[in-house]
């Protein structure tokens with residue numbers, strides 16, 4: 307977190323879950339009417355303290371702090387153009403802070419610096435930037451990552467303003483949802499209210515919010531593009547059930563994001579819904595573990611089977627996705643060990659076949675199980691009796707969208723050029 311107390315900016319950050327980093331004593335030291343906070347799961351090469359956010363720069367007075375959700379695709383080119391040596395930047399977020407800092411050091415205001423730097427960024431970014439007496443919230447022109455605006459108090463008598471990635475953060479604070487920040491828009495919160503500037507024109511006729519926000523990332527009580535995520539997930543399950551029929555005794559979901567889809571599957575198929583796995587509530591999402599071996603071990607620490615519910619039963623197991631397959635394979639083995647007679651896997655996203663360059667840790671296509679295998683080969687690797695993925699058409703129908711989302715990892719249709727290196731650009735031209 308970073309706070310501004312009227313004189314200076316204080317930054318407290320560390321690796322780990324929020325409640326292990328911020329205890330009461332730490333929170334007591336964070337004072338002021340302006341604050342930003344950020345959590346980011348470790349992506350490749352950045353699982354260390356220095357990559358934790360917010361990023362702070364001293365430029366200007368009292369400097370600024372920045373939180374960034376997403377990944378840029380042209381960091382090499384940006385760094386080279388700014389004369390920053392390869393390896394000097396800790397992350398793409400650090401690079402954005404440095405580019406802004408250079409402009410501020412040269413005499414620009416932070417707003418001017420944002421106006422000049424942001425058009426040069428390619429890829430995904432939802433940013434919050436804290437400076438003296440102001441917070442800026444910015445979404446990239448495609449709107450890959452969500453960002454919304456909320457208000458404390460009433461419309462007639464606002465008592466404060468909030469920018470958040472997801473709407474439940476507003477609910478927790480007692481703030482009401484005002485609207486989503488638009489692709490390319492910058493909203494600025496000050497003591498006198500909110501101002502808006504369309505910093506960049508929207509890059510596409512429709513926004514390209516990450517479709518995996520609906521499938522997996524977002525909390526089920528989030529509202530995105532006007533849709534409640536839980537309802538969309540339930541409809542994914544209904545659609546999956548309509549795609550194929552398999553005889554089974556119980557439909558169960560993989561906690562947490564597979565549960566609403568399992569409910570929908572059970573309702574549409576008429577097969578009983580039940581719980582077959584209990585989640586250890588003290589463990590975070592598996593993707594916090596940054597390598598393959600750690601992910602497999604993490605499954606057993608995170609999920610435990612409810613043996614009496616699944617022993618001797620033919621299970622339909624609904625999960626949100628298969629990326630590398632390590633987690634799913636361990637999960638199926640665990641269910642069989644616990645006595646499941648059959649395991650039929652149903653996945654509420656199409657095969658994950660292409661790397662994501664916009665903030666998900668899948669940099670290498672070779673790591674994606676479905677990229678180089680047929681459906682039967684994936685099924686055999688996972689060790690389930692049958693496997694079915696939702697189709698992209700049914701996924702879109704469940705979310706009630708046409709092509710308003712990025713689905714590049716499922717279709718290969720990237721809304722932007724893919725990561726640009728200096729060599730690929732012909733020496734940084």
Ligand code: SF4
Nearest residue numbers: 516517662712714715
């Ligand atoms: S490529 Fe996939 S995971 Fe990445 S932003 Fe697009 S839909 Fe989301």
